Amino acid sequence: MKSAKNAISPTRKENYAEWYQQVIRAADLAESSPVRGCMVIKPWGYAIWERMQVVLDSMIKETGHVNAYFPLFIPKSFFEKEAAHVEGFAKECAVVTHSRLVPDGNGRLKPASPLEEPLIVRPTSETIIGESFSRWVQSYRDLPLLINQWANVVRWEMRTRLFLRTSEFLWQEGHTAHASQEEAKAEAMRMLEVYRVFAEEHMAMPVICGQKPESERFPGAVETLAIEAMMQDGKALQAGTSHFLGQNFARACNIQFADPDGKLTHAWTTSWGVSTRLMGGLIMVHSDDDGLVLPPQLAPQQIVILPILHNAEETQTILDYCETLRFRLRAKTYHGQTLRVLVDTRDRRGGEKSWEWIKKGVPIRAEAGARELQSGHVSIVRRDNGQKNLLQINEFVEKAEALLADIQESLFRRAMELRAQKSKRIGTYAEFKEFFQGEGCGFAETFFSFDGEAEEKIRSMGITPRCIPLASNSQTRPCFVHPDRPGQFVIWAKSY
Amino acid sequence: MKSAKNAISPTRKENYAEWYQQVIRAADLAESSPVRGCMVIKPWGYAIWERMQVVLDSMIKETGHVNAYFPLFIPKSFFEKEAAHVEGFAKECAVVTHSRLVPDGNGRLKPASPLEEPLIVRPTSETIIGESFSRWVQSYRDLPLLINQWANVVRWEMRTRLFLRTSEFLWQEGHTAHASQEEAKAEAMRMLEVYRVFAEEHMAMPVICGQKPESERFPGAVETLAIEAMMQDGKALQAGTSHFLGQNFARACNIQFADPDGKLTHAWTTSWGVSTRLMGGLIMVHSDDDGLVLPPQLAPQQIVILPILHNAEETQTILDYCETLRFRLRAKTYHGQTLRVLVDTRDRRGGEKSWEWIKKGVPIRAEAGARELQSGHVSIVRRDNGQKNLLQINEFVEKAEALLADIQESLFRRAMELRAQKSKRIGTYAEFKEFFQGEGCGFAETFFSFDGEAEEKIRSMGITPRCIPLASNSQTRPCFVHPDRPGQFVIWAKSY
Numbered sequence: 001m002k003s004a005k006n007a008i009s010p011t012r013k014e015n016y017a018e019w020y021q022q023v024i025r026a027a028d029l030a031e032s033s034p035v036r037g038c039m040v041i042k043p044w045g046y047a048i049w050e051r052m053q054v055v056l057d058s059m060i061k062e063t064g065h066v067n068a069y070f071p072l073f074i075p076k077s078f079f080e081k082e083a084a085h086v087e088g089f090a091k092e093c094a095v096v097t098h099s100r101l102v103p104d105g106n107g108r109l110k111p112a113s114p115l116e117e118p119l120i121v122r123p124t125s126e127t128i129i130g131e132s133f134s135r136w137v138q139s140y141r142d143l144p145l146l147i148n149q150w151a152n153v154v155r156w157e158m159r160t161r162l163f164l165r166t167s168e169f170l171w172q173e174g175h176t177a178h179a180s181q182e183e184a185k186a187e188a189m190r191m192l193e194v195y196r197v198f199a200e201e202h203m204a205m206p207v208i209c210g211q212k213p214e215s216e217r218f219p220g221a222v223e224t225l226a227i228e229a230m231m232q233d234g235k236a237l238q239a240g241t242s243h244f245l246g247q248n249f250a251r252a253c254n255i256q257f258a259d260p261d262g263k264l265t266h267a268w269t270t271s272w273g274v275s276t277r278l279m280g281g282l283i284m285v286h287s288d289d290d291g292l293v294l295p296p297q298l299a300p301q302q303i304v305i306l307p308i309l310h311n312a313e314e315t316q317t318i319l320d321y322c323e324t325l326r327f328r329l330r331a332k333t334y335h336g337q338t339l340r341v342l343v344d345t346r347d348r349r350g351g352e353k354s355w356e357w358i359k360k361g362v363p364i365r366a367e368a369g370a371r372e373l374q375s376g377h378v379s380i381v382r383r384d385n386g387q388k389n390l391l392q393i394n395e396f397v398e399k400a401e402a403l404l405a406d407i408q409e410s411l412f413r414r415a416m417e418l419r420a421q422k423s424k425r426i427g428t429y430a431e432f433k434e435f436f437q438g439e440g441c442g443f444a445e446t447f448f449s450f451d452g453e454a455e456e457k458i459r460s461m462g463i464t465p466r467c468i469p470l471a472s473n474s475q476t477r478p479c480f481v482h483p484d485r486p487g488q489f490v491i492w493a494k495s496y
Numbered sequence: 497m498k499s500a501k502n503a504i505s506p507t508r509k510e511n512y513a514e515w516y517q518q519v520i521r522a523a524d525l526a527e528s529s530p531v532r533g534c535m536v537i538k539p540w541g542y543a544i545w546e547r548m549q550v551v552l553d554s555m556i557k558e559t560g561h562v563n564a565y566f567p568l569f570i571p572k573s574f575f576e577k578e579a580a581h582v583e584g585f586a587k588e589c590a591v592v593t594h595s596r597l598v599p600d601g602n603g604r605l606k607p608a609s610p611l612e613e614p615l616i617v618r619p620t621s622e623t624i625i626g627e628s629f630s631r632w633v634q635s636y637r638d639l640p641l642l643i644n645q646w647a648n649v650v651r652w653e654m655r656t657r658l659f660l661r662t663s664e665f666l667w668q669e670g671h672t673a674h675a676s677q678e679e680a681k682a683e684a685m686r687m688l689e690v691y692r693v694f695a696e697e698h699m700a701m702p703v704i705c706g707q708k709p710e711s712e713r714f715p716g717a718v719e720t721l722a723i724e725a726m727m728q729d730g731k732a733l734q735a736g737t738s739h740f741l742g743q744n745f746a747r748a749c750n751i752q753f754a755d756p757d758g759k760l761t762h763a764w765t766t767s768w769g770v771s772t773r774l775m776g777g778l779i780m781v782h783s784d785d786d787g788l789v790l791p792p793q794l795a796p797q798q799i800v801i802l803p804i805l806h807n808a809e810e811t812q813t814i815l816d817y818c819e820t821l822r823f824r825l826r827a828k829t830y831h832g833q834t835l836r837v838l839v840d841t842r843d844r845r846g847g848e849k850s851w852e853w854i855k856k857g858v859p860i861r862a863e864a865g866a867r868e869l870q871s872g873h874v875s876i877v878r879r880d881n882g883q884k885n886l887l888q889i890n891e892f893v894e895k896a897e898a899l900l901a902d903i904q905e906s907l908f909r910r911a912m913e914l915r916a917q918k919s920k921r922i923g924t925y926a927e928f929k930e931f932f933q934g935e936g937c938g939f940a941e942t943f944f945s946f947d948g949e950a951e952e953k954i955r956s957m958g959i960t961p962r963c964i965p966l967a968s969n970s971q972t973r974p975c976f977v978h979p980d981r982p983g984q985f986v987i988w989a990k991s992y
Contacts (some may be wrong), residue, residue, distance in 0.1 A: 038567035040628050068542045071534035072664050090597040095607040098591040099652040111614050118607050139563050156595040179934045220631040
């Protein structure tokens with residue numbers, strides 16, 4: 001089924017960054033808008049995001065959290081409460097200063113009615129949710145407080161890229177308050193695990209769970225945990241973060257509780273989030289030179305049935321045949337849900353339709369024309385590897401679930417293999433430089449002493465310490481820059 | 497079960513407006529935030545909104561629409577394109593003018609990096625979505641374009657009230673483009689019907705479907721259709737609107753398509769929306785002097801089981817009894833969904849827990865203690881009418897679905913009866929004045945010639961023409977103000 005010529009130009013090899021944009025365009029996922037840095041998420045892209053939301057939302061609820069909604073705007077004075085936080089976000093925020101437009105006399109409008117206090121469009125909601133928490137939390141009986149919010153946020157990015165970095169993006173942000181440090185740390189860890197399971201089992205995207213080094217921490221956090229994924233070009237994508245905030249925000253927002261003895265104590269808080277950035281990861285991990293490749297669990301349509309119609313008299317019989325197939329498939333489940341199956345009856349050329357679904361990444365295409373109908377067969381093509389099979393219709397209905405499971409698993413395995421190929425244990429600084437030479441990319445696994453000067457020098461090469469993997473169990477070995485010092489296990493990469 | 501003293505003070509009779517606020521507080525639905533006019537939707541309130549979203553979203557998709565997402569910000573120049581539209585919204589909009597905060601030297605922050613063009617936080621998205629449509633629509637083959645968006649919007653309201661009128665609110669906004677006027681009008685009508693079904697069959701809130709008079713139309717619309725509901729105090733609530741926009745926005749945004757002959761024509765567009773305002777309607781239509789009353793179809797929990805625990809040795813047996821009941825109920829369905837059942841095991845006094853669920857509006861409370869356990873019974877209390885019944889546990893499990901259906905229906909019937917009581921045919925202006933005298937409130941059904949002066953005079957009394965009901969079939973009779981002129985059927989009311 002693979003054609004000699006690919007649907008996406010340039011290919012990954014020719015120009016990975018441009019290939020990424022072209023995959024998005026070919027799958028009709030999103031587009032830039034005339035509003036600086038903001039994107040329009042188109043129906044196919046939004047349908048994938050909705051699948052992500054449904055799965056994540058249920059995982060977040062199963063771990064005891066409830067959804068709520070807090071204001072879009074944050075008063076400037078709230079923002080000023082936490083020094084590191086404001087330092088991190090003040091440089092890139094949308095500021096509302098007026099509440100009215102009036103004619104300027106030249107047939108245009110100008111802002112009027114200045115606000116007493118400017119409002120910031122939330123870049124993240126610790127300070128505004130903290131204000132509510134300070135009222136909701138009185139006694140240890142009110143804890144833990146486990147809240148999640150689905151929302152849009154704005155960070156005034158200078159260089160934007162669809163899904164990966166946009167001025168406005170969609171996300172969920174969890175915010176919790178606890179009576180003890182241990183409990184809050186455990187919460188941050190629990191949510192990191194939720195993200196890992198989501199990334200690996202639903203997105204089929206392998207991730208490394210780790211601690212962020214100080215230089216990469218969330219502004220105001222004591223500890224930032226993250227899941228880091230490798231894209232096909234060997235660059236890293238921070239796909240989700242979970243922060244242990246200590247008592248920093250509890251102090252800034254005055255979240256205090258009376259313990260069983262009546263003593264007032266500041267709560268321990270966490271926050272954690274994933275965003276539409278995951279869409280960027282999903283695209284870059286699995287897609288190929290023919291366009292998007294979707295893992296079955298997140299595909300808005302898992303199977304597309306394409307009737308092959310050549311002459312008018314057989315049309316209705318073939319359409320009925322396809323509709324019956326859809327009906328039978330819909331009675332089957334995959335991963336606890338009814339199969340999502342579409343019959344594409346649009347009046348277009350078969351080849352055109354077929355290529356459209358290839359570019360949109362639908363896991364299985366099933367073609368049926370006069371030939372298939374006569375013998376009770378259907379032609380199956382897998383999107384992940386292009387394998388084509390002529391199957392008895394009963395056999396396909398019986399096998400559909402297993403086939404989807406196999407595609408899901410293959411995508412994960414393929415991504416694991418690529419990551420293994422592009423990861424390397426690095427013992428010396430010379431090896432390190434060689435690894436990243438020119439276009440060189442991948443995960444460099446080192447032991448590093450977090451010497452500030454060395455880190456700065458490496459950063460200036462566009463390479464950052466991605467995380468200290470949890471799996472390293474805090475073991476130390478000689479630092480790859482200063483072998484006389486003990487180093488922690490650190491993964492370095494270029495990143496998105 | 498009703499106590500002599502009510503849970504909500506003041507009662508509806510004593511002070512309806514204040515009663516409304518107290519019901520929200522007692523049910524823990526939402527609260528004012530320190531951000532002017534913005535509210536915090538608390539977990540129980542948000543869970544009800546999520547139920548609404550799930551139902552509405554599936555109805556919107558079943559009618560062929562797909563979800564997408566468009567930017568939060570609208571460039572000022574877009575806003576200026578449609579004269580009536582800008583006139584309607586310029587007076588109350590949040591204007592973003594800067595993209596950065598910098599220290600002002602006194603330890604505070606001030607806005608910096610002014611934008612070249614101010615951005616408006618969307619009050620509604622016709623102009624920004626229209627810009628996308630102008631690129632997406634080329635040929636008649638691209639039509640109809642049927643898009644929906646779930647989003648937050650901002651209108652700088654001076655006098656706000658939780659859910660009913662807030663500066664930021666949540667809603668869905670549908671935007672569609674069509675090849676003909678007839679098709680666009682039919683779309684606006686179809687979505688009004690979706691809203692009617694949602695309001696009446698899911699919210700148990702009767703509504704009148706009607707055409708808005710010119711003075712009440714959406715800025716930029718050719719026709720505005722609406723569903724109007726009556727609250728218990730006799731005031732009207734506009735609960736949802738559906739607009740036929742003619743070619744106004746297609747012209748302003750340049751949405752043109754080539755017809756089959758290749759001729760370029762402007763598309764015909766519609767827009768339609770419902771918002772968190774529906775929460776206000778839900779509260780005001782059904783609640784009583786003990787707090788919220790939820791229709792079973794939208795209740796986050798439909799049945800709460802309350803274990804009555806008096807001494808330690810029987811505790812586990814009673815908890816097991818309750819858990820078994822929950823398990824059996826969860827195997828039952830109501831309206832196509834698994835029953836939502838909670839066992840409240842919190843360590844609080846039974847009376848306190850019971851009152852909490854009364855105030856939160858849960859349709860059925862099931863109490864079980866030593867007495868019930870011994871005889872295999874459970875004590876059932878209906879929230880809508882306070883009726884208490886001791887039922888065999890098998891009987892309750894069998895009847896639960898019918899009981900919920902009966903509550904849903906009773907709430908609708910009760911609201912219909914109240915509306916009938918508080919509606920009156922009015923033939924003369926004298927009768928009209930008498931009807932609304934003092935605190936008088938309700939729906940005044942008149943025939944009216946839309947004389948501008950008369951309308952203005954009535955408006956100055958705080959009474960507005962709510963709609964021209966579709967059911968009136970455009971019949972005319974003598975106007976109630978100027979009997980020599982033909983009048984259309986018009987419903988008048990004070991409104992929220």
